[in-house]
Amino acid sequence: MPDVENHDELRQVTEILQRHSLEPGNLIPILQEVQEELQYLPREGMRLVGRSLGIPEVDVYSVATFYNQFRLNPPGRNQIKVCLGTACHMMGGYIILDCFERRLNVHEGETTPDREFSLERVACVGCCTLAPVTVVNEKTEGKVTPTRVDGILAGLGFKKDQAAGKVEAEV
């Protein structure tokens, strides 16, 4: 994770802290807000939250690494989530995930080196009857086929020869 202090980010975290009463019980809502604004939880930001709430910094890190939603690295510009809940799995969601992985040359939970795309799996977004489902930049789409994967990516400006190189793993 990036170790440099980013003053802009810290200022935003400070502002978020000012909007909450500083009790340990508010840790999760505060982290959620930080992530909503900054797209991820910067290291120094987490430290600041810990200090402000009077809890050991490792406890903040425990929470940040326990829940699926928290990210310790900035995500890609486009966030692709593939549902692998029961219904979606049964209707071939794993094939859809495979297709994205192959096209983007990343595994689920990773971001392309150019930070354009992050790929995640989710467990049921509640539209099981439209399985298999993807959520691309917050838009839910049902009945996705492997061919549609290429369509989705093309719509996001992805070019086939783009995928290559090393990837950065997310926690």
Next chain:
Amino acid sequence: MAAKVKITIDGREIEASPGDRLLWAALDSGIYIPHLCGIREENHPPASCRLCFVEIAGMPNPVTSCTQPVTAGMVVYTRSSQVDRLVRRGFQLLLSAYHLRCGECPKNHTCEIRRIAKERGLKLRVKDLRPLDRDLPVDASAGDFVYDPNRCVLCGQCAWACRHRAGVGILGFVRRGMERRIATFGEAPILASGCTRCGECVKACPAGGLTFQKEASG
């Protein structure tokens, strides 16, 4: 303090304070029950190692003795086919993810894992399960001691000691599921995280997870 009550463990009558946890009452009377995660001072025991199972007359299933308060007249069995089966399996499971190197381990003679094996006649080599141990980086930054996550049983003793005995609180459980481990903030080296090198965590560790370097050479 309330008057002592009598309970029976494996046919032996012992005295204990009502409300005390059974595990400690037994251990204090010299009756061994396997245990890794139990912390005597802790009011909310984690009950995570799942090795301290006993049977209690009147209860259908084995219960963890570290969470079970003593009541007058309680009749306890530390061994039964059900208990033995659970303890054996729990022990095997822990070892399937444990980097067993007793010959090289400074804890060799004080290790609780070896004690459990000896007390219950269990083998340290697990045959029927898949090996799950991983090759996680070892942290020797503190100098006096070494943290080897591959030999950690996730009992949490060290984190509790660091927080409540040493009053430092740099260790904790991070991540989830199979990835769960003891670490510092950001999984940074222990020394870079505010460690005072007091050694409380090492003393608390029942396994090979945290060991003093001295023990290694001596």
Next chain:
Amino acid sequence: MKTAATLEVAPDQIYRDLQHAARQRLTGEKEEPLVMVGTATCGRAAGALDTLAAFKEEIVRRHLSVRVREVGCLGDCYLEPMVIIQKPGYPPFIYGEVDEGKARRLVADFLVNDDPCLEFAMAALEPNDIFPTLADYPRGFYEQRVITELCGIIDPTEIDQYLDHEGYAALARALSMDPGEVVAQVKESKLRGRGGAGFPTGLKWETCRKAPGTPKYVICNADEGDPGAFMDRALLESNPHQVLEGLLIAAYAVGASQGYIYVRAEYPLAVERLKTALDQARQRGLLGENILGSGFSLDLAVFQGSGAFVCGEETALIASLEGRPGIPSHRPPFPAVSGLYGQPTVINNVKTLSYVPHILRQGPDWFRGIGTTDSPGTAVFALAGKVANTGMVEVPMGTTLRRLVFDVGGGIKDGKEFKAVLIGGPSGGCLPETALDLAIDFDSLQQAGAMMGSGGLVVLDADDCMVEIARFFLEFTQKESCGKCTFCRLGTKQMLEILTDITKGRGKPEDLTLLWELAGDVKAGSLCGLGKTAPNPVLSTLRHFRHEYEVHIDEGRCPARMCQDLITYYIVPQKCTKLCNVCVGSCPAEAVYTRPDGIKAINQELCIKCNNCLVTCPPEHQAVVKISPPSPAEGA
């Protein structure tokens, strides 16, 4: 804010005034044509927002005086996007699969002219002489809607509509009763918790009410973690006030002053609609200080989860609310005695709380009159998988599986053969064909080795592999295990390794014994419900479909041709027409090629088993097949 004057008035009177005012505001509306578009998450995924926009645009363009409202989910998800049109002089009609084109046509033909386009109407909402109603279809006939009754019919963002349908009347009623009496009524109704275990709700409330300590808390568990269930989401998105009312009554009954609704992270729309509902309830004096002038006060807040299935477990949920990782702890103490911040706390599921207003309004006897003696009331299921009519259904407890799958669900998709249902998600189990006549309730399911769980019900046909399903669920629970205790963290991992080996054709005969034993040990040794129930899918598939496991191990073959490592795709030369090229174009890996004789074939080295060629090959040829065991050479 209540003035001193209203304080002397009984809650019931204040409520009547509120309801009257709400009805006044709605009267004008009832004389105008009304278009209701279902825009719950399921509708949106099917394009409901485009449909909605098309209606609005067309109505504005034509200067019509027609209201357009967003409503929740009717439950017939297979027909999304769904629209209801209410035009004076006609019964309200329900239309399915309304895309933008149909939307424009409905405006032109029905709203402007008088042709209700019955060719794509599904049913009428009220009995009439022109068109069948929902109750004229098997689904509607066998359904009994209690908590889903208003779903998809009222606007969830408008409290007036809920008030108009007697909403909050039960709260007013409860507030004029003694709290102990409220608990007694719920106890008498024999309501059991719908969050999975079926614990008697009245008993839980009584324990909490009697437990010493203030403050007390109430929590609505809307974590809905089962990866195949969406009823709680649908209820929150379609009728949030019903849950709030239930939670308010619970709080009054047990003496709580603060409450939380813990909503799953993946449900942003539910959170939005809940927050709107909370604001509106607060404005009307139904929430906050001195509710309906009764002197009772309650504050409610929405808490969003952060993605962890285990947080549905009550002690983990509490840890999460307190700002810690969602790691379960040993019970007892139970939350009803020592819960949030060590205080007495009632935790109930969304559905459980949704029944409460109905019970208080219609009485415990009415409730006990539905369903079975020990499991009164209805059960809400999310029908998914290979069933024709997927969606949310509500049937009386004790309905047989056969009725549920074949009458309510309309049978198996594409006329295939029924194989099994999976009920209760990752903590539940499968029921084979022999169980079709089982009357389902909490206890019968438990006895059959399954579980009501969340109510997720996935129907399987011959194309579904039971080993793969067991592996899928175990992979889920293993990923979602908090990792605290030995049996769940390592035991499920060991089981998963075995199952993965089997689905990849690497299984050994002795694996089945080990798997069975491990399953028993994990069940007995784990700390919380997640670990205790995680082996259920494995145990029940082993019990009913052991043969399938054996075929994988002994013959390296997947009878359902689902396990990817045990199949190859093959084009039957005799069936290929040579003339069309669709399969070649469909293959994302360029594995399909044209042989010199014009027939298509698959290069097995390149094939990624995406199934594309198989689905694109025209139905009149069906030249692409899957073969198991896999054949390395092209052409088995």
